[in-house]
Amino acid sequence: MAVVWKGLGGDPALLNRVSTVVRGDALEARLPVRELARACVGACALAASELAARRTGLAKVPRVTVDDGAVATAFVSERHLLLGGRAPVSFAPLSRFWRAADGWVRTHANYPHHRARLLRALGLADDATVEDMARLLAERSAREVEMTVYAAGGLAVALRTAEEWAAHEQGVAVAERPLVERDRVGSTRARVRAPLDGDPLLPAAGVRVLDLSRVIAGPVATRTLALLGADVLRLDAPHLPEDPDAHADTGFGKRSARLDLTTGRRTFDELLAAADVVVTGYRPGALDRFGLSPEALAERRPGLIVAQLSAWGAYGPWGERRGFDSLVQAATGIAATEGSPERPGALPAQALDHGTGYLLAAAVLRALAEQSEQGDGRVVRLALARTAAWLTAGIERGEAGRVDSGAADVLGYDRPDAWLAERDSGFGRLRYALPPVSFAGGPADWARPPGPWGTDAARWA
Template structure:
């Protein structure tokens, strides 16, 4: 991953090269849009974008973005990290620990303290929850991951070339239709970036699993939001795919196969599609995961410890945001390839592959404090609420200064 160095460092305090990773990831989008005319972004705005959840305001109040069950825990032989921001994941965590649904944080802590980290991960995962052991880094494994492309791109099927529908400098993706089947941060950052470039993005969520409101408002800019269950409404989904140019997938590979939405099946049925896939871990058997869990498993949490005895975290959800920007850049490149030579293409990466990239970059000493940085924000009225979010970090010549507003979650029709 090589990009022009920033004139000023991106102020994300870490001994790891988080700022350099963020700079290169954001620059990748600008380079994909205008490879012949690069416009460097603002390092301060990149830092703000990577920490957007910390600048988000809803009716002038910062939302509480972490569940009490999303944290580190001490076990009998080490530490684990769990994720319980979604209610169904919090319920599964307690179920995996054989605790009642109304169990307190203290009860969860007490149960985990009696278990090994391996047993906790096994039982919680088996129940459908999310738990990762906090491990030390494995340089050999990371080096093996880095021998693979940071974002894999390959041709899946043949089809006639389709020209880019727009030559607008401000909106180079105008007329491109993107079906967004992602959640949380990485996938929504990718599709938000495509929407900024003018794409018509339709996000679909299962009706029974609402997105936390703050999360949707933080990354939902410029997209329409509709409800559709991919498991029970496959014909409607494939009708949408017939007229789409891009589909962005955030489901686990096993779930995609079960739903008949694996990249290979999609390319066979819709040989014009650019299929973009994000997962937490590499490989076809990737379990559920989030940025915080990948930091724990990859060794980043121990490297970010401030005292050597308690694990820490990166100054931002940098794996998520970087994966999102890198995937958006690869999608734009795949669309340009399709315009030249046709065909369906797969572009994919994982948070763990991005972590390996970060762990292979030059390191320095951890700054004592995070340097102050300027933040450009914008305000919207969304469903009667005043929402303040961070303005775009991505830049290309003629690019918009501001995001279009988010739509209310789930209130649009599932149609183009």
């Protein structure tokens, strides 16, 4: 965790405020996934605790406890979710690995528009079956499929080994960047926030967050900020509906509205003028045509914190490509490591999504803490591929999973229901994973359950 905390600009002396409950069989994998998950959640919890101490005037930062059981349960929250007794739908039939003529290719077609682009790029009919796709791809090279599908706006990635990715131009560009990119912008006095009071401590209370992200990583970050008291308003384009099951998993604590940035620009500008944080998770460049690049947002709203999330990084030859956790695992050598080049595998969780989500929340919390003393806006950037590079480099198990003298002995992880809860919601009775971010005096659950996608008004509470 020390490397992550340093990358966030945190004071290394605060690391002794963290205790770890180690569970040796949580998130088992060939790569150090458990250590990555523990470090990301721990850094987020410490950033929250630090901000709480600053806003309350506490002499000491409240102690943080990172329990591998809570972390492992949260990292597969979508698998534990039940909506009225029903398990959510996961990957669509055309989202999977396929054997190509010279290897393997991974596709993503969970959303209707991505499925349509994939089929169109490959010359298949709208009603094409899994068998049709398998026959076609078996006759084509994996990298040729990757190029053809991406050129048509679809999503397909050839399986690569870690060595092949390290030699790839995008892999080189990613490796040269820090895990968390942090920049100060402007010269604006920080907004003075009211001191915290009440129980639990909510370090992000009074912070308004515009959430322009989708699927898992960005929504996990904003779900975490909502847990900590932020007023989070998620905005989506009306023509790009979110998967309702994914929204139920990541919509805790937030409100969700639909807004067309072409016809509703005045409404957006009013929301931006009162926002403290904007989180973006769209493909780099996708929001630029609306004048909403991180730099433009920071210029239009002095003092704003902009947190940008991308799949491949906003640089290099793949800088403007779409991507998802499963595709990044395939391209960066993770799938080949967890399985083999002849039979790809996968991590025990969508750990790049979840881990990067907690890192993004941590970066926002640390920016708020720094801003309280220094003023100015901030731009922070994270990428799934950069988190993957950190993982495949072999996180030092002794460092990322730092255990201090107050930690428990190594325990088992055989009862995930210890970190599950139930409540009523707009989706019916929900079973869900409790948040893993925990510090003394902090919240143990979200203040509100998720509501149906896009049904709230596009205004601040």
